[in-house]
Amino acid sequence: MSVFSYRWPIEKQRKEVEKRLTAYIREYIYPYHPHYRRLFKENGIDPASIRTYRDVQQIPFTYLHDIVTHPREFILQPKLGPGSEDYGTEPLNKKYIAHAMRRKNSILKPRKTRYLGKLSPEEKEIMCIKNEWQPIHLHLGGSYEGSEPAESYYTYYDIWEVLPKIVASIAITGIGREWRTMNLMTAAPHVTFFQPILTKLMCGNLIFDTCGPDVVPAEAQLELVSGYELDCVISSPTYIDYWLNLALRMKKDGRLDNLRSLKLILLGAEDLTPSMRQHIHDRLQKLGASPRVLRVYGSTQIKAGFYECDEGSGIHLNPEYYYWEIVDPKTKEPVGEGEQGVLVFSHIGWRGSTFLRCCTGDLIHGGMTWEKCSSCGLTMPIIHPPISRLEI
Numbered sequence: 551m552s553v554f555s556y557r558w559p560i561e562k563q564r565k566e567v568e569k570r571l572t573a574y575i576r577e578y579i580y581p582y583h584p585h586y587r588r589l590f591k592e593n594g595i596d597p598a599s600i601r602t603y604r605d606v607q608q609i610p611f612t613y614l615h616d617i618v619t620h621p622r623e624f625i626l627q628p629k630l631g632p633g634s635e636d637y638g639t640e641p642l643n644k645k646y647i648a649h650a651m652r653r654k655n656s657i658l659k660p661r662k663t664r665y666l667g668k669l670s671p672e673e674k675e676i677m678c679i680k681n682e683w684q685p686i687h688l689h690l691g692g693s694y695e696g697s698e699p700a701e702s703y704y705t706y707y708d709i710w711e712v713l714p715k716i717v718a719s720i721a722i723t724g725i726g727r728e729w730r731t732m733n734l735m736t737a738a739p740h741v742t743f744f745q746p747i748l749t750k751l752m753c754g755n756l757i758f759d760t761c762g763p764d765v766v767p768a769e770a771q772l773e774l775v776s777g778y779e780l781d782c783v784i785s786s787p788t789y790i791d792y793w794l795n796l797a798l799r800m801k802k803d804g805r806l807d808n809l810r811s812l813k814l815i816l817l818g819a820e821d822l823t824p825s826m827r828q829h830i831h832d833r834l835q836k837l838g839a840s841p842r843v844l845r846v847y848g849s850t851q852i853k854a855g856f857y858e859c860d861e862g863s864g865i866h867l868n869p870e871y872y873y874w875e876i877v878d879p880k881t882k883e884p885v886g887e888g889e890q891g892v893l894v895f896s897h898i899g900w901r902g903s904t905f906l907r908c909c910t911g912d913l914i915h916g917g918m919t920w921e922k923c924s925s926c927g928l929t930m931p932i933i934h935p936p937i938s939r940l941e942i
């Protein structure tokens with residue numbers, strides 16, 4: 551895909567996203583996505599006619615129930631011939647492989663390694679296809695009462711072509727490359743734990759992953775932050791509340807000095823209310839620290855997390871690899887800028903598990919604005935908390 555800029559004017563961004571989204575639906579989703587291919591046929595939707603946002607809005611919503619019931623049918627998968635499962639999708643268009651093989655520095659080209667001998671042209675082509683289409687990483691999360699957790703798969707292409715451009719948005723939080731960060735999230739196949747790991751590998755930030763208090767106990771985490779004067783921690787509101795109360799008890803007992811070095815706290819996995827943010831600031835102040843406390847928003851189905859650039863700035867969503875809508879929970883019609891409604895997203899350009907018009911079930915009380923942020927100067931769709939759960 552061509553270069554996209556978060557400094558473009560809003561209208562230019564809107565036009566580019568519309569072009570990318572509709573082309574993606576026509577050229578990738580309809581031919582290779584088992585669920586949407588069937589859904590389009592059942593609803594008489596002609597993929598060739600999808601050219602505008604209005605056309606996209608005729609596609610029925612996808613709910614968690616659909617994903618949990620048929621997780622494998624949400625994975626983009628061309629028909630690969632004898633031996634592979636037949637989901638009624640089309641065989642892979644050879645022009646995509648030829649294009650990837652020709653393109654200089656294509657992420658899809660098999661890497662030369664000293665472990666594999668010289669590859670034949672056929673072997674190179676197979677590796678190229680696997681790099682793009684074969685799922686290699688899985689997150690679990692999002693379920694309703696009595697259901698299995700939803701599955702969300704990433705391919706090599708997702709990890710190395712798409713994700714680096716998304717996780718790099720951690721830069722808007724003001725985090726420094728030289729800062730030392732501790733990831734307090736519990737180790738689990740979930741985006742909240744893996745995004746910090748992928749961020750450090752892709753962006754070069756220094757992050758120590760504790761894997762949670764069962765691996766590195768909370769007291770040891772606090773001693774490390776204080777002793778090594780770490781700059782940033784990544785956690786959830788509930789855990790950081792427990793963690794700071796423990797820190798206050800340790801300080802009272804003379805077992806902890808202070809947490810003065812902390813400059814930034816990133817909190818995800820749950821909503822962060824203004825009163826909770828104030829409560830966290832009050833505790834930090836007693837520990838000699840005055841970091842910015844920013845929230846992170848993401849989910850298993852979205853496949854990534856997004857940040858505030860400043861306290862109360864709203865969460866900056868990515869317009870390059872997603873199309874975001876806010877809809878009225880009752881009428882399911884899109885609402886106006888800044889109006890309350892449920893967040894709905896469509897993937898653009900991803901492989902692996904992909905979703906169109908997927909209802910997050912998250913009610914965004916302050917709605918969404920696509921605007922130039924007055925704090926960071928970037929133009930992005932911004933959602934304005936509070937956020938509450940609403941099953942629709």
Ligand SMILES: [Zn+2]
Pocket residue numbers: 722859860863866923924925926927928
């Ligand atoms: Zn901003």
